[in-house]
Amino acid sequence: MSPVSSSIFLSRLQGLPVLDASGDQVGKVRDFVTQFRAPGRLPRVKGLVVELLAARRIFVPMARVQSIDAERLSLAGVIDARRFQQREGETLVFEDLFDRAVVTTDGKRATIFDVAMRGSRNRQWEITRAALRETTAKRFGFASRRGALLQVPWSEIAPSLAAADEATDRKVAQLADMRPADVARELHDMAPAQRTDVARALADEQLADAFQELPEDEQVALLNTLEAERAADVLEEMDPDDAADLINDLPEEFAEDLLARMEPEEAADVRNLMQYEELTAGGMMTPEPVIVAPDATIAQALAALRNPEVTPAAASMVFITRPPTDTPSGRYLGAAHIQRLLREPPSLMASTVIDTAMRPLTPDADLNRVSRYFATYNLVIAPVVNAEHQLVGAVTVDDVLDHMLPDDWRGDQMDGIEPGERADDGPDRRPDGGSDEQEVD
Template structure:
């Protein structure tokens, strides 16, 4: 081994390679089992392979850990990971736990866990990196940190006491919303709800947009009405509308009354459309500019970091006002066309005359046909007065067409069993929206 002691939090996100240097996946957690008199034994790693599938990698198949990468024997069980009784995930379940020192010196919180190799293919928990409660009155003060051996501490098991999720959230801070959503859904239910409650409003909104509706409803059900409304305010209007539609009429109306008026109005409008129509699929916050706006101004809007790619692919040009429902819709300008013209060129001269908008009652099937026939990533939606009310993007259509459980579907229809090592082990193959004057972020956090 190139390293005999490593900290688990530093392993999160490390790339796993086979002996030939081909990338197999990324580490998402470390799995241990408790023992009566000794430190917990490491049984393996939870690795995310292509397709966002979480699989188990036995620690005995790891040949090297070091320099931010892990080398394996090249063979990996590609069945979806299922946690067994007695197994504990270090990042998901140990970090943030409170401990008491056996010598009576007080309590501490686990911030990291060091594992070490004690024999060929055998690893165990070596030390805990812990933080004591702060002693000063300053809000910026932090408690002292220290290392502790497993035998020197005991975990607190007070009934009903919530386990801190702060350290877990910090560990996953760099994950994209879709990856964080996948990670949360892979946690035990109680831990998933606890972590969701601790996420900032905007971050939780991004994550909820990437989850199936059943998980969205479950998490929102754990939040108080004021917090739930704040999170809905941060979501894309179409995603918020889809979520509210899954709630009881009484809870949905209560949350709408607590949301920001402009956000609630957008959501109410979307709820008035049938879900299988363009109005039910669209987002109400595309990029909207006047005909006098220049190429330079248009490019500045679409290059915003928070801009979703599908919405940044084209800009809508209308008469005033420039918030849906706008003045008369004039047309769209695709970003590739903007790249072919000088910065001072007016967008009103670059309209795509071949693209006709759809109406809000156009069927989802027809919208899908238009996007496929003309190789588009978005199509504008207008009302009876030809005013722009929103756009339907390709991701909205895919969400509608794919099965409800597509986010957790791994492409393998074979019935899975919790068997850790099947008879055959195979190698893994290598290899929403901004308008001028918008109030806050738009888009779903896609980079």
Template sequence: MAAGASRVFVSHLSGIAVFDPNGDQVGRVRDVVVMLRGQPAPGAGSPQRERPPSVLGLVVEVVSRRRVFLPMTRVTGVESGQVITTGVVNMRRFEQRPSETLVLGELLDRQVSLVETGEQVTVLDVGIQQLPARRDWQIDKVFVRRLRRGKGGALRRRGEALTVEWSAVTGFALEEREQGAATLLATFERMRPADIANTVHHLTPKRRVEVAAALDDDRLADVLEELPTDDQVELLDELPDERAADVLEAMDPDDAADLLSELAEHDKERLLQLMRPQDAAPVRRLLSYEEGTAGNMMTTEPIVLQPDDTVALALARVRNADLSAPLAAQVFVCRPPDETPTGKYLGLVHFQRLLRDPPFTLVGSIVDTDLRPLPPETTLPAVSSYLATYNIVAAPVVDEGGHLLGAVTVDDVLDHLLPDDWREEAAQRLPIAGGPRAEGVVRYGG
């Protein structure tokens, strides 16, 4: 955006691509860093003509979901849904300083007051603008919504939305105990659960709890599965017990079991008792196996078909968008019942074989019986060797009676092979130098 051009509202920056001068993508914008200044006091009359808050830079997510700081002085343009930089990016992991505020993470959904009337409003967005003939940026506008209240002070309905000058509102510096998250959640709509989890991980503990409270059960379950263990336990502990049980029911049984295994025994049993019996049963089964074994790592919800089912039905099951890629790579053929633990396990059919045979073919006639299943006591090294030896991404786990208990997928194995803090480690693989933000830069575009 050229100097003096129209302002940009921060919500429109969320997730847009950052490019170097040669057109190569550097990353995506995840937040905007500002430094708040003093504001007029409530009831102070006409707004004071003081300089609005400075925009220090952008939080940009680069390779391996690493978040770095991009100073606004290195932004040469914001146009057509993209940010253009000078080509020099500091690769040091972004660490928020006490004097800094994140617009998306901390300012949106706050309740502030109009200076002239003292009326409470909710912040929906913040506008930033580049100063003429300079590379400095500042907040100049705030998009707010009035709160309409009925008798007794209860919120009645949405009030009028309006855009005001920054100096026309006050209260950003005050601590807010019960801040909403609806506007912040709107920026998550097109993000994958792993990216939302990365954003949530970098929020303050208070905001993490508020976001978790605002997410629906299914979405929160997806996000929890992608968070580091400490964050999972912290958020689950902050949820009311009934809500925590609902979220655990929405998680994959193996992920729910991994999370519950981190809790004290009495907390684990209390939540299991609150879960629906049909959801708690597979989780209990997983928890009964020793940690690091196939039985403990497996998912209890692979694709199971009966031998007289057709290839057409198998392909329809594989197309389920909710399935992970490793689970969709094969179907397991068993005698009834077809829910784990199943009837007698007969073998499996790989996805590629399903594509080669006519739709009316019975899966029982093309089943692969050569690949031996794993007993639930199989250790992690043995499971890893098994997947590598046979070049497969999921292995059947079968008990002594020949019943299919579940399947161990390659992502299950990786989760247990990698260190507990691998998500943080992955964000720090790029070489960095010591010193302040000005050091450790990588030059893009030559």
């Protein structure tokens, strides 16, 4: 396609059908891939991300685009059907640029809501202009009026974006070695625009770990700032029980869209957990405990527990079932404590050291029963077995505590309030509601 003299605003192309050389629809426009260049040079539009009808996303170079109009985008030649992977230094227009906060060269604060590309003489495409919504003053946390709309040359916002990218890179580097709870606290304390930029720059696994430490309302708000495909990737990295809790807090249509984008196996685990009431063993359990077959040796059981991806709580016990050893498993036979496994010869079968005194939980056991169970057996993980005697998951003590604590305990933690302390507390209160202060007549 020969470059055109007029600019094309890219939001008008989002979702358009993409036709192949024979005129058949192969997918739709999902995004455009750009590359920032040296100061003074306009960003280059490298190509577009096309979502095939099979829901897979591929990259198509701009050289393959034959024509663009208001109703369709047509391709020429052979396209590469390999799954799209964003590379270092690439920026997605809709996912990474839209809603970015910027400052124009004359000092106006605004956010990007569209950009325009234009063909150059050397048959390349460049981002030439940006459509902005000016940021308005706020009163009592709300905008006093809708911001004015601006159209500016790209050069008027390029310095601001460069400075923001450098700040984001520095912040991501600072977060690299932090514990998930500390990363969550940092995200909580950031301004909304910076929080969004940093969240988009973090690796999926690190962002998922931090998500699980945020208050539920902040999880929902931050998830909504991510492009749907990225949000689904983050949910896949979360513990299935935490992902199920988060999805239950989303609007039904949005939740179903995210589940459809997740890998089928991960989505199946989450859907399975969503069938249980939240404050039950089934609603709190993880479907991925450590399970071995009856003929596994103690050495093999310990090797499974040493997997670095297994949490300390989950590594305290191995469950023995008939095949299959994925949940829902074959017939549940029992569980062996890691302390017992460490004291026995490695060549013995793990099934010979099962704790026969410990009865499993049922999926419908309520929070009160689950907490008493943990106290009775002095456990940090407990098996959950259904009526068909299948192991369907395991509850860990951190999930029990999460549901026993006040609903706002994560918010308190984000605000630096220590356990047992409230910002508005007066005298220390006893559990029975009394006070340590004595009345004075």
